[in-house]
Amino acid sequence: MQDVLRQLQEDILNRRPVAYTALVETRGSTPQKAGARMLVYPDGSQAGTLGGGCVEAEVKRRALRLLDEGNVELLTFQLDDNYGWDDGLICGGRMKMLVDPIRPDEDVDYFRILDESLVAGTPCTEAVIINSESAGGGCEGDRFLVDADGHCLASRGSVTSPPAGLIEHLKPILERPRAYVAGGVSFLPFLQRCRLLIVGGGHVGQRVAEMAADVDFDVWVVDDREEYCNLDRFPRAKRLIVGDIDTALSGLEIDSRTFCVIVTRGHNHDEEALYHLAETSASYVGMIGSRRKIKLIFDDLLAEGISREALQRVHAPLGFDIGSQTVPEIAISIVAELIAHRNLGESPSKFRTNNVLENAE
Numbered sequence: 500m501q502d503v504l505r506q507l508q509e510d511i512l513n514r515r516p517v518a519y520t521a522l523v524e525t526r527g528s529t530p531q532k533a534g535a536r537m538l539v540y541p542d543g544s545q546a547g548t549l550g551g552g553c554v555e556a557e558v559k560r561r562a563l564r565l566l567d568e569g570n571v572e573l574l575t576f577q578l579d580d581n582y583g584w585d586d587g588l589i590c591g592g593r594m595k596m597l598v599d600p601i602r603p604d605e606d607v608d609y610f611r612i613l614d615e616s617l618v619a620g621t622p623c624t625e626a627v628i629i630n631s632e633s634a635g636g637g638c639e640g641d642r643f644l645v646d647a648d649g650h651c652l653a654s655r656g657s658v659t660s661p662p663a664g665l666i667e668h669l670k671p672i673l674e675r676p677r678a679y680v681a682g683g684v685s686f687l688p689f690l691q692r693c694r695l696l697i698v699g700g701g702h703v704g705q706r707v708a709e710m711a712a713d714v715d716f717d718v719w720v721v722d723d724r725e726e727y728c729n730l731d732r733f734p735r736a737k738r739l740i741v742g743d744i745d746t747a748l749s750g751l752e753i754d755s756r757t758f759c760v761i762v763t764r765g766h767n768h769d770e771e772a773l774y775h776l777a778e779t780s781a782s783y784v785g786m787i788g789s790r791r792k793i794k795l796i797f798d799d800l801l802a803e804g805i806s807r808e809a810l811q812r813v814h815a816p817l818g819f820d821i822g823s824q825t826v827p828e829i830a831i832s833i834v835a836e837l838i839a840h841r842n843l844g845e846s847p848s849k850f851r852t853n854n855v856l857e858n859a860e
Contacts, residue, residue, distance in 0.1 A: 571597070
């Protein structure tokens with residue numbers, strides 16, 4: 500999604516006409532959920548997707564017409580015989596789309612401010628009026644960008660201030676809500692990005708980094724070997740730290756938005772990394788390895804003064820218990836647990852492996 504919005508900003512800067520389309524409401528079974536975005540260009544090409552098939556083709560057709568007319572429009576599609584037969588989407592679902600044509604020389608401050616917020620990693624919510632009567636004002640298609648404190652950062656449409664009812668229905672962005680509709684308004688959150696610190700640049704760390712970047716983690720990698728910790732192996736990493744693990748982790752900024760994964764090549768490196776990370780304010784600390792190895796490390800760290808309470812919070816063995824055997828399977832199990840912890844605040848018990856200290860006396 501952020502790739503689409505970055506492309507939109509590039510199009511605006513280069514004065515390319517483009518139609519911005521967003522899925523603002525879904526009901527029932529649909530191929531995409533609210534928050535999906537797509538750009539449509541005058542030659543019929545696109546960036547992003549709203550789910551493919553007949554609906555997407557119709558949105559593109561209408562978007563091309565609106566690029567000529569310059570009007571914002573909300574489109575509603577019922578996935579029945581008209582928009583589902585060819586694609587097997589006859590499921591009774593409903594999709595509502597916003598189509599906003601953007602042409603050179605018009606006011607694009609809204610998109611500039613949105614881009615600045617995304618680049619800074621500042622959480623905000625895009626609020627789109629889809630029923631002006633229920634919203635208590637404005638016109639359908641009016642949009643407002645609202646920060647975590649409920650302040651309107653920017654608007655695009657017929658009015659500059661959001662209706663009072665809109666703010667009343669705004670959910671706290673720090674609770675990481677999904678897209679929702681309330682009071683005639685579609686709320687599309689841009690959630691605060693979390694940092695993933697991967698200690699160990701080997702095969703597992705490399706696969707975890709690739710998948711984590713796909714699901715909107717900002718990846719940092721620490722390893723003491725430059726041949727394993729470089730841009731060729733981690734092209735999407737935000738930061739690469741090459742150096743002795745003890746030195747690299749000492750004083751490294753770790754906050755409540757940081758997730759830490761320990762996947763080094765050896766027992767001693769794992770123990771060294773956990774020594775530095777276990778008692779930080781990190782949202783999540785996980786370590787790979789057998790239960791026997793983990794217990795040995797925990798025993799050593801208890802003897803070194805690391806608290807039992809801190810070690811009980813460590814996710815070890817790391818990853819969901821899905822019978823993983825290969826490196827890709829192990830990476831999937833790890834990233835799935837990271838997503839669950841980020842989005843739900845915890846790991847579902849049916850997949851979680853027990854910490855080796857949980858039942859220890």
